[in-house]
Amino acid sequence: MISWKLVQKARRTLEKERGTVRKPWGGKRTICLIYPNTYHVGMSNLGFQTVYQCLNSEDDIVCERAFLPDPDDLREYDDTQTPLLSLESQKPLPEFDILAFSISFENDFLNVLTLLQLAHVPVESQLRGEEHPLVIGGGVSVFLNPEPLTEFFDLFILGEGEEVIREFLDLYRQAFPKKGRGEKEDLLKRAGRVEGIYVPKFYQVAYADDGKIRAMNPEPGFPPQVKRRWVKEIDRFQTRSILFTPETEFKEMALVEVNRGCPRGCRFCAACFVYHPFRNRRLSSLETLSKVGLTDERRIGLTGTAVSDYPHLLSLCQSILSQQGGISFSSLRVDAVTSSLIQCLRAGGSQSVAIAPESGSERLRKVLRKGYTDEEILNAVNTLVENGIRQIKCYFLIGLPSETDDDVKAMILLAKKIRHQILSNPRGQRERWRVVLSINPFVPKPATPFQWAPLEEVAELKRKLKMIRKGLEGEKGVEVIHDLPKWAYIQALLSKGDRRIGKILMAAHRHHGEWGLALRETNINPDFYVYRKRDLDEIFPWDFIDHGIPKERLKEEYLKAMEEAGIKI
Incomplete structure (x- = not known):
């Protein structure tokens, strides 16, 4: 069942836009570009718009957008069991070939899980089959350190996307010569050998008894280090x-x-x-x-x-x-x-x-x-x-x-x-x-x-x-604003965490963003990642x-x- 209220809201949003790209779906490969925050935040992001333009410049690609719904819309999605809809055509996200997340900030990681659940797509990659969309991620927070998100993504694009996106699309066309016909495993193996593309399932992490990383080993044929892509010109x-x-x-x-x-x-x-x-x-x-x-x-x-x-x-x-x-x-x-x-x-x-x-x-x-x-x-x-x-x-x-x-x-x-x-x-x-x-x-x-x-x-x-604040009391014309320190703690955990932090993300998702409950539920010590000064010779989760x-x-x-x-x- 699709909520008519949500469809109407999407159409009203589109009426206020200029520059929207609308393409017929017939025979084309479809990508939903997702920003894991609200429309207001996502549409203020130039990188997000750049990827939208890049994808839609390809004749055989339809790229539409989706965002984290506002609180009232979240309730409507839950009440009507409507799968998350794209903005341009109001199609359910499971109908797309690829779901591509553009992630700028670590504190939006949890929203990724929320959006996958809203889309009626299994949150964990190991539970997704050939019938589900491919889930890929990019954005600056990802090419700093994607490891806390590895349980939820099929692959990541690390670095500036303008060139590598086109290389990935060429691979996708080869692996899926006809729409809906092909094997994800074959695509992932090919993609993992492209400079700037990271497929987590082909890399195994070993931990020492003290909890630090002992080694990160790629399967044969995959590079020990993935080069971050950057555009020369x-x-x-x-x-x-x-x-x-x-x-x-x-x-x-x-x-x-x-x-x-x-x-x-x-x-x-x-x-x-x-x-x-x-x-x-x-x-x-x-x-x-x-x-x-x-x-x-x-x-x-x-x-x-x-x-x-x-x-x-x-x-x-x-x-x-x-x-x-x-x-x-x-x-x-x-x-x-x-x-x-x-x-x-x-x-x-x-x-x-x-x-x-x-x-x-x-x-x-x-x-x-x-x-x-x-x-x-x-x-x-x-x-x-x-x-x-x-x-x-x-x-x-x-x-x-x-x-x-x-x-x-x-x-x-x-x-x-x-x-x-x-x-x-x-x-x-x-x-x-x-x-x-x-x-x-x-x-x-x-x-x-x-x-x-x-x-x-x-x-x-x-x-x-x-x-x-006390030192500047009474200083007329001077205003102090600041973030809450507790969110800095969560940001540090997600920024410097390894794959095991995915369990904390899953717990926070189950508890609807109650981080305190999530941290108490898991047997992972978050202070190990947040408050510990790292050894000079330590292997970091992002060293690959x-x-x-x-x-x-x-x-x-x-x-x-x-x-x-x-x-x-």
């Missing part, structure tokens, strides 16, 4: 918004990707290392993409892992302004804040800018390899205020390796200095302004120099947040992925950071 692909809807974070804005990777090498930052090497698009390409974007929306959102490091950023902004377009960035490097650039942003309609000091103390910023001085940060703030920016958002981390209470107090002091800097400026005195401190617990990520570090204990993170940077180089950076912090290893 990113200008070959037009990475820009192609779907537009008011039901998204970036309404009235067309996103354009400026670059990938980062030249800075901040030791905590996963994006710097897993999108290595640093690549910029040509100015002429970006001018063309922006011109096309302005035919769809009135503003251009420039995105990338290092937008501030684009060498022609000012020229690009001036080009957009010359076409009467608005401009927006996600954030700016402190040393990229110049009067000319901020004047462009203001002329393009921006009143808010984000910067990322990360820590309140110069000592700790040096440990992170983000060595801005307080003076440089305050000069940037002054430039922002002088040029009419009314809201400044500052990103900070707590729980960083070697962090002390003095470092936390330095964050409070820096926030007060920022406020004083604003009030010292004549524009800050006569105009309304706001400083937002966005404070998040530091979660160590795979494939970074800090992958050996533990998460700081939740109780300590709570204490430090309380110290910051060749991210393009040798582990020894990451270790050298980690040891150097600890030496600078005064910590003996």
Whole structure:
């Protein structure tokens, strides 16, 4: 039975969209691209839109979308036993050949299980037969570490997808020359030999008595390391918004990707290392993409892992302004804040800018390899205020390796200095302004120099947040926002976990997201993954992925950071 209410809602959603691709199914291979969060979140993701465009550019492929339903819709699905429906044609997901998940964040892992159950598809891969869709996964959280999800997926695509997706589709056509005719096992064996494709069933993990990984061995014919794919010439692909809807974070804005990777090498930052090497698009390409974007929306959102490091950023902004377009960035490097650039942003309609000091103390910023001085940060703030920016958002981390209470107090002091800097400026005195401190617990990520570090204990993170809130009480115009430390614990567990964490995910799924019950039910000690400092020679669950940077180089950076912090290893 299909709920007419759910069908009608999907059609109303489509009526608000521009750029939707609709294709007849006859004789074509069908893929449902799934974002494991709500429509509002998924449609704000440029990577998700890029894969949608890539798949639909193939004549014999129909790619439609699905998202995590809103709470009211979840109840309707349960009450009517409707299998999860695709957005474009409102077809049940079991009718598709492939279910492809795009997973950006570890905290969405649990939603993957929810969506498979809603689709009436067995959650565990070993329970799925030839009659079920192939289930594949990609996205940055997956190519950091897919191991906690291995029980639920047939294969993963590790890295940037534009090229490897087409290689996978060629294999699929060979294995399934006629729609619905072929064998999954044959496809998986062929796929596992393609650079960037990981088929977990062909890799066996052995554990030592102390719970650490002793070895990970591939079956004969499969590579011991899977190379993370990256696109050498990113200008070959037009990475820009192609779907537009008011039901998204970036309404009235067309996103354009400026670059990938980062030249800075901040030791905590996963994006710097897993999108290595640093690549910029040509100015002429970006001018063309922006011109096309302005035919769809009135503003251009420039995105990338290092937008501030684009060498022609000012020229690009001036080009957009010359076409009467608005401009927006996600954030700016402190040393990229110049009067000319901020004047462009203001002329393009921006009143808010984000910067990322990360820590309140110069000592700790040096440990992170983000060595801005307080003076440089305050000069940037002054430039922002002088040029009419009314809201400044500052990103900070707590729980960083070697962090002390003095470092936390330095964050409070820096926030007060920022406020004083604003009030010292004549524009800050006569105009309304706001400083937002966005404070998040530091979660160590795979494939970074800090992958050996533990998460700081939740109780300590709570204490430090309380110290910051109390220290900034009464500071008019300063607002503090933060994530809950308990979610940092779950994120660290999923980020640094191995295959055994799949059992915790299954338990959390059974208990409808009650992580406390799930952690108590399983015989796995989550602190082993979250709070334990890793041995220097330890085999990590993600070591089978060749991210393009040798582990020894990451270790050298980690040891150097600890030496600078005064910590003996």
